[in-house]
Amino acid sequence: MDKKKTIAELECVTDVMNKFDIGSDPDWLAIILFVRNLLSHLSVYSDEKKLEIQQEVFNELSQKDFSEKRFEKVIAMLDMFIMQTIGAMELEEALAEEKRSAVQLLNEMNAVFASMQGNSERQGRRLDDFKTETVDVIESGKDRSVIVSRVRDLFQNLITEFREESRELHDRARVLEHTANFDPLLSTLHNRRSLDGYLKEVVAAQGEESLPLSLIMIDVDRFKRVNDTHGHQTGDDLLKVLARIVTSHAIQHQAFSARYGGEELLVVMNRVPRSIAGLCAEAIRADVEKYDFRARTEGKLSDEPIRFTISAGVAQWSPGWDVARLVDAADAALYAAKNTGRNKVVIHQPNHE
Secondary structure, three states: OOOHHHHHHHHHHHHHHHOOOOOOOOHHHHHHHHHHHHHHHOOOOHHHHHHHHHHHHHHHOOOOOOOHHHHHHHHHHHHHHHHHHHHHHHHHHHHHHHOOHHHHHHHHHHHHHOOOOHHHHHHHHHHHHHHHHHHHHHHHHOOHHHHHHOOOOHHHHHHHHHHHHHHHHHHHHHHHHHHHHHOOOOOOOOOOOHHHHHHHHHHOOOOOOOEEEEEEEEEEHHHHHHHHHOOOOHHHHHHHHHHHHHHHHHHHHHEEEEEOOOOEEEEEEEOOOOOHHHHHHHHHHHHOOOOOHHHHHHHHEOOOEEEEHHHHEEEEEOOOHHHHHHHHHHHHHHHHHHHHOOEEEEOOOOOOO
């Protein structure tokens, strides 16, 4: 970066801090640098969204309240903006208009099938052209080394073209797979159909000397109260936060996370004993309890956080169990957690049945 430009940028940031009487607090300096310098380079946001984020932050700065509470609110606001990428916002609108349905999945499938058919036809024609071109080169009577070189070039071009078409088809197939397998609202979690298929597969693979298979069932405590008090939009935002926390822990354990129904989530931990699954569930519970969640009304976050907690039940597959029995065991442990104070993890013990 040009030295004069760097000095000018620093002077500008200093002016902003002086304007709002921030002083030299490094935390607030980091926020200013983010919204003023880094934000403009994030391609995930439109220019309008970038301006909105900057305006929201500067509105908070104009309050000239640089307490820890105000700082936490601004961080929570930025966290919410970061969560809401353009794709997530478009998904919310689609859900609101009831456009995220089987029709969309069908359209995506048709697009993939049409692409496959088009690729097949193009590749057939291209192979015919390649055959004609190579025959022409061979019959040209040129030196053998020239013929081999020319045919090799033609063949390499053909491979490159087919590879590009295959890559495009693969990308389309991945989009289709995500639509079919993941929850439309909690897009980081698998949907119920995908969950049922996976559970059936891993339980069927269990043998007499099988490795452990554990299941965590998670439920938001008093979720109906959140919806009734703050509205369904806040309830949806809360579930998105929970989905993000659960997914991050599931990834660490190479586990399968899914939405079971409503506010209930499941984490399937193959080759993991219930003791480790219990530690994972406890880590999720702790992260949820300390999360600084804020209700969002017309794009603005509330001043006061909404504290929410979860309860979780953990069960491990036992010989002879089917999918329903494993789920019931986790559900029974979850029920025990709810009935003994909530905001806790209970591990199912088969010998206590």
